Amino acid sequence: MARWLFKSEPATWSFQQQLEAGEKGTFWNGVRNHLAKKHMMAMKAGDLGFFYHSNEDKAIIGVVEVIKPYYPDHTDETGKFGMVDVRAVKPLKEKVSLAQIKAEPRLANMVLVNNSRLSVQPVTGEEWRIVMELAGEADRAEK
DNA sequence: GCCAACGTTGGC
């Protein structure tokens, strides 16, 4: 199963709102970047992702699950981009800040560190485990 | 609020 990271400005769409959207989840639209699109096209229902708050928080705050694979984004008038549906799984016990991630040598290769502007990013299994560890979710880290 | 990094656009 693949792992991802979804990035959002909490002022636009926060994890709190994602939680309130409940089991049915919501579509993750507004992506207008081809690399991010490529990642979304690779997603499958059941894939898990981190929910990252940019700007105010600068921290990974929760876990989401992809519940519907890539389909066209009707809000994109060019017709080039699409979106996936995600639902909140749970908030992390402790959120993991960007500063923590940067301070962790084993996470030096995370896309978040190297290409922070990319809004949808792949996360390796190892990175997932380490972030879960930092979040105090070590028991959940096992695959 | 500033600025670096990156993507996109448009002139040639």
Added chain:
DNA sequence: GCCAACGTTGGC
């Protein structure tokens, strides 16, 4: 098809 100019994002 190249590349400079411009706009946007996001960390600080």
